[in-house]
Every structure is written in C-alpha cells, then in structure tokens.
Amino acid sequence: MEHLIDRINWRMMEFYSGEDSRQIAHTQCVHDYTRLLAAKSGVEPYRAMLLEIAAILHDIGCPAAREKYGDSRPPRQEEEGERICRDWLPEYPELSCADIDYVAEVVGRHHRFSEAKRLEFIPLFEADLIVNLFEGYYPLDRAAELKEKLVTSVAGRELFDLLFLK
Template identity: 45%
Template sequence: MNRTQRLSQRVIEYYADNAPVASQIMHTQSVAHFARLIAETEGLDNKTCEMMEEAAWLHDIGCPPARQKYGDSKPPHQECEGKRMVHEWLDNDPDFTAKETSWLADAVGGHHRVTEAHRLHFEPLFEADLIVNLFEGYYKPDMAQHFVNSGAVSTSTGLALFEKLFGAK
C-alpha cells in the first residue's frame, strides 16, 4: 500500500469511529476523486497530484472534534480543528516531510477559502469540494454559476466540469 492509500484507510477508519459514516466517507472519497482528476487533467506533476488527493482525504477531519468542542462543524471551526489534527497525525509520520505536513495542514485549515486556495495552490481540492457540496445540496444549484463568475473556479478542468455538470459557463 502506498502512503496515500494508507492515509485514506486511516481516514475511513477515523470516520467509522467518529462521524455519520456513510455520508462522510462518500463525501470525502468523492472530493478525493475529483481533486485528483482536476490535478491530473491540469497537468500537475505526480507528487503534487498525490498531495492534492491526500489533502482531499484529510479536508474534513476537523468536523468531529469541531462538533464536540463548539457544537457545530462550521467552516472556521472544522478548519481550525482539521489543521491541528493534520499536525497531530503527521508530524511524526516518516512518510511525510515537515514541509508536506505543513502544506497539508494549511490546505485543510483553509479549504473553504478561495483566497487560501489561490495562495497555497490547492485549487483542485477547493473546486472538488465545491462540486461535491453542490451535488450533496450544501449549496443551492444556482451557486454553481456564482462560483464560476466570481473566479472561485479557476482551473480549465474545473471550469469544464462546472459547465458539464451544472451548466455554469
């Protein structure tokens, strides 16, 4: 098993113990799939594609502790707890360098903010989460066009997916 597979297995086991299992695992798996698809189609190198997929597997791990600590998993709470948990999980993991762990923690800690997506170059993760959240009804369908118009979707692949999946041009 490679490190991404080991990490995904850890996340699935974590959700099995801490969250509404089916919905959280399916959400996370879908975001990971779209993030990898966008990253690969954009022509990012294999290491960056791997990191994007890993960030997607980790992106919502802060939800269970946020619900426990704050009574909800609103974006600021889950991002804060998620960033902390990435460090808790990976700081001493020999499969991840300190630089990789720091980037993953920052991506998880800002994955709802387009400014952070652009600053840290995790647009595939950001766009993948938007796609899955639209499918799941977290956002109203007409928000797809807003995401395109506002520049929140900025990759060529993301724009093509938003057009094909939601009719947003």
C-alpha cells in the same frame, strides 16, 4: 507495500466509521475530483499527491469541532482539522516536515478561495465546491454564479459545465 494515500484514506475511513459514514462518501468524492482536476490541470505529481492527502483529510476536523463548539462551521473545522493533521501526519515517514506543514495548512484553509490561490490548492477547492453543490449545501440554480466567482481552472470550469450547466 501499501501506498501512502491508501493508508491515509483507510485511516480516515476508520476515523469516520463510528461518527458519520456519510462523511466517508463525501471525502471519497472530493478526493477523486481533486485527483482528476490536478491531473487534468497538469499539477506536478508530488504536489498532486499532497493535494490528494489534503483532500482525504479536508474535513477531518468536523467531529472535533462539533464536540468542542457544538457545530462544524468552516473556521472551527479548519482549525481542528489543521491540528489533527499535525498530530497524524508525522506517523508517515514518507512525508517531510514541509509536506506536513503544507497539507495541514491546506486543510486549515480549504474553504478560503484566496488561500486556494495563494497555496495552490485550486483542484481541492473546486472539487469540494462541486461535491458540496451536489450535496445541497448550495442551491443548484447557483451553479453558474459559483462557477463565475470561484472556479478558475480550465479543468474545473469544464467539469462544472459537464456536471451542472449542460
């Protein structure tokens, strides 16, 4: 039987394939860094799986936000992403209602540092920050500043150092 994460990942790729293939690469990177940071931080395996699902779906609201509002700024993509998660995830019987609520809430708040702490999705928050820095959403010369302000996990700080500050 195909693993739940693989099925959701495949669906995400099908969703973006006609829209923006670059989003697939971004999402794969965020997913992989989320998985790595969660493992290195000792996140409990079931919670880590939910974080992986949220990482796969974290930007799923971008196309809908662009269509509806003309842009995919964070509040709009988060709102649309949470809605899409609540539409899609009930199709996966392995996920409980509480799991669906958690993943949808994370996707609907994934740019907010205070929510990353409250909902305990720091690995996803830090992974997205790392990939966004690589992709030029922030200037590389701000890496040290971003690390100090927004990277709180030991694993995230170590990875930031490896990637940007050595």
